[in-house]
Amino acid sequence: MMSSMSDKRLRDDLRATLEARRDLGPDYEPALIDSFMERLDATIAARVRAELDHHGVAPRKKTGQGTPLVPIALGSLGIGVPLTAIAGTTGGTFGLLVAWAAIVLVNVAAAVAFMRRP
Structure with a gap:
């Protein structure tokens, strides 16, 4: 009351x-x-x-400030645009594949790490 x-x-x-x-x-x-x-x-x-x-109700534990995946995804897209131009110009199709494979790998690693958090 x-x-x-x-x-x-x-x-x-x-x-x-x-x-x-x-x-x-x-x-x-x-x-x-x-x-x-x-x-x-x-x-x-x-x-x-x-x-x-x-x-007697115990407060919930905070697991974090939120998902870090959105900033990582947006950052990847922001970096991806100039990286595409650079890789496409200097490395051709192979350069594009390597650049975007690295971006995908970073996003997958971040998602896996987030899923494994308690």
């Missing part, structure tokens, strides 16, 4: 935000809203953690 102390703090924060908006004008409204939302998010997260702790 909501604690009266954090409710009072949130109400005070909202009042302060509204007063600041009146003082500063509408130009600062997005920054004021973002600031209040950050405090609200932090309060909600603290309440959820407290509730989970109260019920």
Whole structure:
């Protein structure tokens, strides 16, 4: 349940935000809203953690920041365009095959490594 102390703090924060908006004008409204939302998010997260702790629910382990495959694939395409021009000009068809085989190999290795992560 909501604690009266954090409710009072949130109400005070909202009042302060509204007063600041009146003082500063509408130009600062997005920054004021973002600031209040950050405090609200932090309060909600603290309440959820407290509730989970109260019920004995263990938090999940984070496995990482997300998939690194998208940046690798986009990087490969970004490198692939000039590499195709260079390899095609200097190495012909064989140069193109070697260059793109290397790009494919890097992407497959990254995907395999990602799949093996716990």
